[in-house]
Amino acid sequence: MKVRLLHTADVSPGHVRSAFSGLAPPLVPGEAVMFRGSLAACYDRSRAQYDAFSVLEAVPSPEPDWLNLLLVGADLFVPALTYVFGLSHLAGGRGVLSLARLKPPEENDLTETVLEHRLRVEVAHELGHAAGLVHCVVNDCAMHRSLWPESVDLKNPEFCASCRARLPGPG
Amino acid sequence: MSAPVKLMIVDDEPHLRSSLTFWFREEGYDVLSAGGGREALTTLVREAPQILLVDIKMPGMDGLEVLRKVRETSPETTVIIMTAYASVETAIQALKDGAYDYIVKPFDPESVSRLVKKAAERYTLLSENRELKARISASEPALITAGGGPMAHVLELVDQVAPTDTSVLVTGESGTGKELVARLIHSRSPRRFGPLSVVNCGALSEGVLESELFGHEKGAFTGAAARRRGKVEVAHEGTLFLDEIGDVPPKVQVDLLRVLQEKQVTRVGGNQPVPVDFRLVTATHRDLEDEVAAGRFRQDFFFRIHVFVIELPALRDRQADIPVLAQYFLGRFATAMNRKIGGFSPAALAAMTEYPWPGNVRELQNAIERAVVLCKGDTIEASHFPFSGPGPAAASLTLASAEEAHIRKILSTMGFNIAQAARALEIDRVTLYNKMRKFGIDRP
Ligand SMILES: [Zn+2]
Ligand SMILES: [Zn+2]
Numbered sequence: 110m111k112v113r114l115l116h117t118a119d120v121s122p123g124h125v126r127s128a129f130s131g132l133a134p135p136l137v138p139g140e141a142v143m144f145r146g147s148l149a150a151c152y153d154r155s156r157a158q159y160d161a162f163s164v165l166e167a168v169p170s171p172e173p174d175w176l177n178l179l180l181v182g183a184d185l186f187v188p189a190l191t192y193v194f195g196l197s198h199l200a201g202g203r204g205v206l207s208l209a210r211l212k213p214p215e216e217n218d219l220t221e222t223v224l225e226h227r228l229r230v231e232v233a234h235e236l237g238h239a240a241g242l243v244h245c246v247v248n249d250c251a252m253h254r255s256l257w258p259e260s261v262d263l264k265n266p267e268f269c270a271s272c273r274a275r276l277p278g279p280g
Numbered sequence: 281m282s283a284p285v286k287l288m289i290v291d292d293e294p295h296l297r298s299s300l301t302f303w304f305r306e307e308g309y310d311v312l313s314a315g316g317g318r319e320a321l322t323t324l325v326r327e328a329p330q331i332l333l334v335d336i337k338m339p340g341m342d343g344l345e346v347l348r349k350v351r352e353t354s355p356e357t358t359v360i361i362m363t364a365y366a367s368v369e370t371a372i373q374a375l376k377d378g379a380y381d382y383i384v385k386p387f388d389p390e391s392v393s394r395l396v397k398k399a400a401e402r403y404t405l406l407s408e409n410r411e412l413k414a415r416i417s418a419s420e421p422a423l424i425t426a427g428g429g430p431m432a433h434v435l436e437l438v439d440q441v442a443p444t445d446t447s448v449l450v451t452g453e454s455g456t457g458k459e460l461v462a463r464l465i466h467s468r469s470p471r472r473f474g475p476l477s478v479v480n481c482g483a484l485s486e487g488v489l490e491s492e493l494f495g496h497e498k499g500a501f502t503g504a505a506a507r508r509r510g511k512v513e514v515a516h517e518g519t520l521f522l523d524e525i526g527d528v529p530p531k532v533q534v535d536l537l538r539v540l541q542e543k544q545v546t547r548v549g550g551n552q553p554v555p556v557d558f559r560l561v562t563a564t565h566r567d568l569e570d571e572v573a574a575g576r577f578r579q580d581f582f583f584r585i586h587v588f589v590i591e592l593p594a595l596r597d598r599q600a601d602i603p604v605l606a607q608y609f610l611g612r613f614a615t616a617m618n619r620k621i622g623g624f625s626p627a628a629l630a631a632m633t634e635y636p637w638p639g640n641v642r643e644l645q646n647a648i649e650r651a652v653v654l655c656k657g658d659t660i661e662a663s664h665f666p667f668s669g670p671g672p673a674a675a676s677l678t679l680a681s682a683e684e685a686h687i688r689k690i691l692s693t694m695g696f697n698i699a700q701a702a703r704a705l706e707i708d709r710v711t712l713y714n715k716m717r718k719f720g721i722d723r724p
Contacts, residue, residue, distance in 0.1 A: 192389065
């Protein structure tokens, strides 16, 4: 499955590159594109966050065998929840992921290596959702649900054998 | 796969319904929604969802009324009430009326995820167990066995101890699958929905290990510009797995002992203890009794972790499993490299069975991978293994084997002092440690 990584201007090219280079099978890099649409309407003044569901609506549906993931620097929420790392259209081929929570402000000494690892894991995670995977019980699988950013460090940016088997593409 | 738990979101606000629906679908639930009380009750009859998330304040029939109707018509259904801060008192009334729990909007993803998962457990426990077993067995080659023998005994011990909260010490040579056993214990325990927090204590210096285990507060030391949760804290409600526990310096042993006794952890540079609840699994390739006798390992800490011991057999002690494992790895690598290799020649099988495998299952896996690369036909021959065939010349052909030989040489020159060897090789300690693992090099 080919991956199109869309990103807003506040995501550094280095992060886009490292997310791209870390893709695990059956995900393969397709293209990285700057997101040109406007997310202004998705901003909620009272919460000072972006509405993940509205942002997701702004992500275009991909062509067959492609997945579209939008990387944003902004913090995301959905109405009933305080925040979300990301949100996907399950099996709909598209998703959105925020970098804001992967590097919380109280962790500003986070090394770039740790952040890159988290980014790769959560990129795989959101793409997995977009491709139809739900949360996985295997603890180090990318599809395991993380409660805190630190818990993301316990996972691998790869799918376990069982999740892998549920995805299309060469064995 | 088992049928997913059905969840229904009842709220008059369409945007909230759709976004929560998307979010819960990612959790693996089958999600329905209803815009009001009447619609909810009709859907309840038709679709029989097991869990309802109901907003307390809705025009027409409100959440409390929905709750009462559900309790009357479908008492086995779990109802969770969603409320705004202002109506918490009504939510408490809801509990009296038989709601499972209530949550205040906006709620933290982790708390709602835990709450709904706990409610769902009643419906999924059996099927989740079955599914998890299937998933784990697909990803744990070191535990594959031909049936009977020492590994089968290990699996029996795992099944015995996993459901309890007892501390487990896993011993065995490097490459025997100690971490896999730890994962298996976690995944068969009641804590399997919680995290498995892993620390490889052998790869870290004392200062880094402390901060990795216990976390640190902002400004605790140079470079600690921010607060960070340690692996002990992250293990809350799950399992803490400390690999290479025999390498933990005495000072950190004391700190760990205190955490185990007091069930709370204080971050480095902090003074506010955080309660933690975890199950401890440790592993080592060392003989801890020897380490205690030599004064390198504290006896009180030893007694604390040496409660239930699982000793993993070396691969040479379970020869009957070698052909099964070899065939498993062959299948995996042949598929990955898109090669048609059916099996092993009798000489290759004999060579594998006779070889002592000092690096155990990990070494076997590496050997098969290498053999698949070298093999030009449809059968693996003895000459494809570095330990047999036309002599050592073939073995030293690959970059990997040259690297391994060089690392072994430097390590023994430096008396296995990791820091010195890493400096000599101009790589960092963790990289060296990983390479030692990869090549199955053990400190003597
Ligand atoms: Zn998985
Ligand atoms: Zn997810």
